[in-house]
Amino acid sequence: MRFKSAQRRNRLQTDAVQRDVLMSAYILAACSFIGFVFHSLNLSEANIISIYILGILLIASITSSWIYGAVSSVAGMILFNSLYADPIFNFYVYDWQYAITAGAMLIVSLVTNSIMTLFRGQLDREKLETRRLDILLETSQHLQQAQNVDDIFAVSLAQLYRMFERTVLFFPLSDGKVLQPMLRRSEDDLNFSPDHWGLDEKTLERFVHSDNEAENPLIHTHGGKKAVLFKVRNKKTVFAVVGIIVDSDENIVGFEYNLVLAMLDEVALSLEKHYLHVFNERIAREAEAERLRTNLLRTISHDLRTPLTSISGNADILLSNEEQINPDLRKQLYQNIYNDSEWLISLVENLLFITRIDNGVMSIHTEPEILQEVIPEALHCLARRAEEHTIVLELPEDFFVVKMDARLIMQVIINIVDNAIKYAPLGSDIKVRAFQRDLQVVVEIADTGCGISDEDKQKVFEMFYTTNKKSGDSRRGIGLGLPLCQSIVHAHGGTIHIADNVPSGVIMSFALHLEEVRVENEYPGS
Numbered sequence: 001m002r003f004k005s006a007q008r009r010n011r012l013q014t015d016a017v018q019r020d021v022l023m024s025a026y027i028l029a030a031c032s033f034i035g036f037v038f039h040s041l042n043l044s045e046a047n048i049i050s051i052y053i054l055g056i057l058l059i060a061s062i063t064s065s066w067i068y069g070a071v072s073s074v075a076g077m078i079l080f081n082s083l084y085a086d087p088i089f090n091f092y093v094y095d096w097q098y099a100i101t102a103g104a105m106l107i108v109s110l111v112t113n114s115i116m117t118l119f120r121g122q123l124d125r126e127k128l129e130t131r132r133l134d135i136l137l138e139t140s141q142h143l144q145q146a147q148n149v150d151d152i153f154a155v156s157l158a159q160l161y162r163m164f165e166r167t168v169l170f171f172p173l174s175d176g177k178v179l180q181p182m183l184r185r186s187e188d189d190l191n192f193s194p195d196h197w198g199l200d201e202k203t204l205e206r207f208v209h210s211d212n213e214a215e216n217p218l219i220h221t222h223g224g225k226k227a228v229l230f231k232v233r234n235k236k237t238v239f240a241v242v243g244i245i246v247d248s249d250e251n252i253v254g255f256e257y258n259l260v261l262a263m264l265d266e267v268a269l270s271l272e273k274h275y276l277h278v279f280n281e282r283i284a285r286e287a288e289a290e291r292l293r294t295n296l297l298r299t300i301s302h303d304l305r306t307p308l309t310s311i312s313g314n315a316d317i318l319l320s321n322e323e324q325i326n327p328d329l330r331k332q333l334y335q336n337i338y339n340d341s342e343w344l345i346s347l348v349e350n351l352l353f354i355t356r357i358d359n360g361v362m363s364i365h366t367e368p369e370i371l372q373e374v375i376p377e378a379l380h381c382l383a384r385r386a387e388e389h390t391i392v393l394e395l396p397e398d399f400f401v402v403k404m405d406a407r408l409i410m411q412v413i414i415n416i417v418d419n420a421i422k423y424a425p426l427g428s429d430i431k432v433r434a435f436q437r438d439l440q441v442v443v444e445i446a447d448t449g450c451g452i453s454d455e456d457k458q459k460v461f462e463m464f465y466t467t468n469k470k471s472g473d474s475r476r477g478i479g480l481g482l483p484l485c486q487s488i489v490h491a492h493g494g495t496i497h498i499a500d501n502v503p504s505g506v507i508m509s510f511a512l513h514l515e516e517v518r519v520e521n522e523y524p525g526s
């Protein structure tokens with residue numbers, strides 16, 4: 001690969017030399033032709049000299065080296081002397097003024113070529129500096145779009161390579177330790193390896209921890225080339241080490257040095273912003289977790305007090321005066337204890353399911369299940385709580401097979417139906433139905449309670465949010481049921497919605513993707 005690259009460069013250089021030689025010859029030939037026309041029109045030699053000087057100026061501006069202009073200056077003087085100074089076609093002159101004119105022409109041509117060469121060199125330097133400044137500006141824009149540390153390093157590596165067209169290395173640091181480098185080789189260094197250069201971990205760590213500013217950059221020489229090493233740092237932290245491989249006689253000084261420092265400052269600023277963003281996100285997560293823990297403890301301690309006090313009081317009455325209490329009152333006390341314990345069990349179930357949510361992501365274990373078996377099983381768990389309501393179950397004959405965590409989906413159904421039981425009037429119907437919609441199965445739970453306001457619809461899925469309405473048993477929830485339902489449904493790739501049930505009440509529905517669909521007698525109202 002390296003041999004082919006060298007061959008390609010040699011071929012390009014040969015082509016450039018041939019092009020410059022031919023262009024110089026064509027321009028001198030054109031000047032000679034124009035001079036011949038001027039001479040045939042008996043115009044003065046000054047006009048012919050001006051044409052040659054103009055041609056030499058053009059040659060100096062379009063060729064790749066000052067040599068072509070210098071050689072063309074001598075060739076132009078020789079052509080003028082041999083073609084237009086009597087006697088023509090030789091280097092003898094009858095009048096010494098021709099010799100003086102030819103000499104003056106040579107001096108003017110050489111001076112013109114020198115000035116043009118300096119001007120072209122300055123112009124090339126300005127173009128290069130402008131290009132590098134553009135790359136620096138592009139670097140700032142690309143760094144703003146970087147998503148992580150690897151993106152930042154990749155952008156920096158690519159932009160430094162574009163700027164200098166030299167082999168560039170990035171050594172990231174982690175807790176002060178130098179990691180494996182990111183590398184971009186130039187065509188001159190296709191076999192480059194940091195290990196062969198002695199750029200080992202100890203050398204780089206000494207450079208990283210050195211406070212001697214005279215050692216920044218660090219020059220590390222190997223063979224006919226050298227690595228110029230820079231620190232990517234802010235005032236307190238070194239994020240990485242950057243190495244640029246140059247020829248041993250090259251130096252990164254002046255404008256180039258300032259460009260490198262400017263780019264590395266941009267990289268350090270981008271890295272600092274990224275780490276600050278990560279730190280702020282972690283603090284925000286910790287603060288949110290602490291807020292949730294505080295709310296959970298405060299809410300549970302407040303809401304557990306009422307049922308526990310009731311259970312304790314009723315049990316104490318039964319233990320102390322069981323024989324004096326008539327059977328109806330005794331049964332009512334037992335019922336109160338049972339109801340309070342059921343409420344506590346429901347709360348504990350929700351708390352246990354919440355522990356399965358890790359950083360907002362619920363851990364689920366899905367298997368194909370028949371929805372028509374899951375729904376009745378969930379409702380069976382609510383049989384005692386639903387004694388004073390009528391639950392109407394409407395399921396199609398054809399089975400709906402859904403890939404789900406059955407226990408979690410049962411908890412969704414239990415939470416939603418339990419809410420309906422709490423807020424629906426005694427003796428009212430609670431309708432549970434399932435039907436197919438496109439490639440999904442929808443489960444709806446509708447009650448005829450007092451409904452829910454539009455404002456509360458936007459908040460009921462927030463953790464610990466509860467409405468101001470009292471439930472039928474005068475015990476409010478702690479705001480875990482519906483947020484838990486939403487997390488479970490979303491973890492299954494489904495959706496959950498709340499809507500008004502006309503003329504009164506609420507319709508809670510959730511949709512899950514069908515694993516297998518067989519439709520013969522689709523539910524007529526779907």
